[in-house]
Amino acid sequence: MKPKIAIIANQYEFAEKVFHNHPASYVPQFYIDVINQVGGLPYLLPLTNPDDVADYVPSFDGFLLTGGQGVSPFLYGEAPLPKMGMTSLKRDTFEINLIQAVQLTNKPLLGICRGFQVLNVALGGTLYQDLSYREAPTLKHMQIPTDDTQPSHYVLQDKPSFLKHVFGDKVLVNSLHSQGIKQLAANLEAISVSTDGVIEGFQSLDAQHQFFGVEWHPEMLLGYDQRNQEIFRQLIIQATKAASA
Template identity: 35%
Template sequence: MQPIIGIGTNHLIRPSDHFDDNYVDYTQKNYVAAVTAAGALPVLLPIGDPTLADTYIGHVDALLLTGGQDVSPRLYGEDPLPQNGLNDWQRDQFESALIKGAVAAHKPILGICRGLQIINATLGGTNFQDLATQVNTPIGHNQYPTAWGTPTQKIMTTPDSLLNEIWGDTGFVNTFHHQAVATPAPGLTVTATASDGVVEAMEDSRRKIIAVQFHPEMMAETNPKAAKLFAAFIARI
């Protein structure tokens, strides 16, 4: 049987031109395509009551957490900075419950962009709310309008890590974020950074967690290394 990957979704929380106030749950097609290409069956998990999280986890073999809004600093005990963007407290609470449920059930987790940040905050770490003001980095961490799937930013990986196995000591990835990990949660090891020191990946082999700040789902169709990351995640089931 194909392994089943639960993909955490996003949802509209404000009226839009297309849907008005007919709110929807959704995820980008690239996540579904990357999971399918890696030989697994994607199942979308609509945002709901956190008490449902364990039931959802019981029906999947692994959990994928996707990009989206800024993670609320409430999760790590901070007030929002003026540069903090749109928060979605319902999504934060639901995904935190999914993470805790997957860890308790010993099921693999892959976090992408916001997914890395929500994993870190849920498990006891802190995040930078805005790199430009808190880190004053000289590197652009948002490549838009360059094509989503184009690798633009250099990363350095640590030895004996999955990121090192796939990308080697250095490599290039795409980048679309203004928040990032500040203090890693206990048990999470930083396994890749940008040249300015910003965390680009963390891993925890004991809890089967892989989390990256970049977007491999956008590169997976044309980039063998990004595709290999999804295969490695599924292989941990």
């Protein structure tokens, strides 16, 4: 049987053009398509009561946290700074509760962009509320107006990992984030870094690397570099193992 992958949905509060000003839960089609392509069965998991995660987690074999808003600095002990963008405490709280529940299992969880950031925060790390607050020089990590299905900067893999196995020492990726990892959680290790030093990929230090993620959007890059599919295939491989354990 195909492993069941829960993709955590985002929420429009007022979707003017699509849903006639009514709230709506959604997941970009890129994520649904790639999970299906690599052999998973995608499910959309809406933002409900955070207490519901205890009932959700047993129903799925793996989890995918997607892109979207910034992560609230309240969750890592900071007050908002002027350049911080939109956040959603509702989404933050639900996803952090989910991460903590999944942590009690052997099931895998993949974080993409915002999902990568909230995973770091849930495990005890911190973020730059905006990358312009870094002391070091920073590349353009929000590539708009460049097409987001095209790459915009390099990331480097200098230690053994699945990313190095797939991409080698250096690969071009896209970039659509204003926040970034400041302090990496103690139980994570960086496995990909942009040329300006921003952490772009990590995996957990446990033997099976239960948690892993990337800062770029591999689901959007498949037309440019099909190897990005392997990031999602890694989730399916781990979910299959977890389901059979």
